Amino acid sequence: MVENSTAAPGSASTRPGILLIDKPQGHTSHDAVARVRRLAGTRKVGHAGTLDPMATGLLVLGTRSSTRLLTFIVGLDKEYTATIRLGAATSTDDAEGEVTERADQTAVAAVDDDAITAAIRPLTGDIEQVPSTVSAIKVGGKRAYALAREGIEVELKSRAVTVSAFDVLAIRRDGAAVDVDVRVVCSSGTYIRALARDLGASLGVGGHLTALRRTRIGPFDVTDASTIDDLDVETALLHPADVAKRLFGALELTEQEAVDLGHGKRLERELPAGHTGPIAAVAPDGRLVGLVERRGGSLKSVVNFPAEEPA
Numbered sequence: 001m002v003e004n005s006t007a008a009p010g011s012a013s014t015r016p017g018i019l020l021i022d023k024p025q026g027h028t029s030h031d032a033v034a035r036v037r038r039l040a041g042t043r044k045v046g047h048a049g050t051l052d053p054m055a056t057g058l059l060v061l062g063t064r065s066s067t068r069l070l071t072f073i074v075g076l077d078k079e080y081t082a083t084i085r086l087g088a089a090t091s092t093d094d095a096e097g098e099v100t101e102r103a104d105q106t107a108v109a110a111v112d113d114d115a116i117t118a119a120i121r122p123l124t125g126d127i128e129q130v131p132s133t134v135s136a137i138k139v140g141g142k143r144a145y146a147l148a149r150e151g152i153e154v155e156l157k158s159r160a161v162t163v164s165a166f167d168v169l170a171i172r173r174d175g176a177a178v179d180v181d182v183r184v185v186c187s188s189g190t191y192i193r194a195l196a197r198d199l200g201a202s203l204g205v206g207g208h209l210t211a212l213r214r215t216r217i218g219p220f221d222v223t224d225a226s227t228i229d230d231l232d233v234e235t236a237l238l239h240p241a242d243v244a245k246r247l248f249g250a251l252e253l254t255e256q257e258a259v260d261l262g263h264g265k266r267l268e269r270e271l272p273a274g275h276t277g278p279i280a281a282v283a284p285d286g287r288l289v290g291l292v293e294r295r296g297g298s299l300k301s302v303v304n305f306p307a308e309e310p311a
Contacts, residue, residue: 014040016064016305017237020225023051023059032059032228040233048073049188049217054096057214058222063233065305066240072247072278072291075188076218081169082184082209084196086111087177089206093132093193103205105175111203113171116180119202123195124166128158132193162187166195179210219246240305241288244280248291251279251299258283261290262307266298278302 021032029050037045046067048060057080062070087108090097133156165185172179180199184192193209200207215222226236244250249272257267261281271279271294278291281301290301 014042014063014234015237016066016240017062018066018069018240018243019061019063019231019233019236019238020220020222021059021061021231022222022225022227023056024228025056026053027228028053029059033061035228036061036063036231036233039231046070049078051214052094052212054094054209055212055214057212058217058220058225059214060217060220063237066243068303068305069240069243069247073218073220077164077185077187078190078214078218079165079216080184080186080192081211081213081215082182082192082196083211084180084182084199084207085177085210086116086180086200086203086205086207088208089197089200090208091133092208093191093197094209094212097208101206107205108176108178109173111178111205113168115203116171116178116199117168119199120166120168120182122202123198124163126160126162129161129190129194129198130158131156131191132197159189161190163190163195178205239286239288241280241282241286244288244291245282248278248280249275251281251292253281253283253289255284257281258287258289261292261301262304264301264304266295266300267292268297269299271299 019036021036023029023032029047033045033047040063042063044064044067046062048062048070051057051059060070060073062068085095088099088102091100163184163186165183167183169181169183171181184190184195186192192212196207196209198207213222226232251269251271253261257269258281261267267281278293281289281292283289287307288305290304292299292301
């Protein structure tokens with residue numbers, strides 16, 4: 001989801017770019033957007049995908065015209081570390097919900113390490129997943145979580161997702177519950193809470209998420225992110241051309257081609273060998289002019305970025 005916000009009037013503006021933020025627990029994604037909006041003084045700040053308040057980790061934000069890049073970042077694969085508690089199911093599939101069922105200690109004790117590994121196997125690869133009822137998916141124009149808060153029962157349809165890695169990092173036992181630390185690499189739209197729910201259900205003891213941290217989105221890693229408290233926006237901003245190059249590769253333009261593309265003209269150029277899809281068109285001065293792709297016998301801009309823009 002790409003979300004935009006308007007800056008407070010009269011605040012100083014900063015250049016467009018992409019920010020990597022390490023969101024702390026207890027803060028919403030909107031909190032992070034609002035903080036960056038104030039610090040950067042821009043009229044436009046957006047994020048590429050939310051994190052629940054309980055979760056920590058990587059948020060990718062954009063300022064000014066760089067919010068146009070967020071659309072392409074939303075769908076990238078993601079990596080998480082998480083803790084799944086086996087032994088109880090909750091109304092939200094995480095620790096913030098009410099316990100809806102609890103297994104007895106005998107059943108929990110019978111779940112050995114091999115059983116956990118075996119139950120994870122069917123949840124890996126190309127799977128059909130029913131999202132959590134407190135997800136942001138819209139049902140009849142309203143978010144599923146909003147309907148759930150109103151006490152309306154929501155039945156969501158399963159959808160295809162890809163879980164390319166679901167690795168057990170550690171297993172801890174205290175008798176009443178089993179905590180399983182995992183690493184998950186998955187396609188956009190995968191719910192880690194739903195994996196916790198489904199793992200617990202398949203083992204017959206219930207399961208929910210007690211910790212979640214997003215460590216990577218596509219090529220962007222949380223180790224390169226800034227914390228909200230220590231954020232210096234101007235220093236932390238990634239140049240839009242550098243980001244676009246990492247995502248799409250680069251097509252270096254001449255001065256005249258940069259002007260022509262900025263005016264909406266097509267380019268009579270060849271893409272690099274083997275390249276398909278959009279590519280970042282970069283001016284000689286390093287400015288991101290647009291994203292172009294082949295349309296017929298020429299290259300056409302699919303997204304333009306202004307040479308100058310208002311604050």
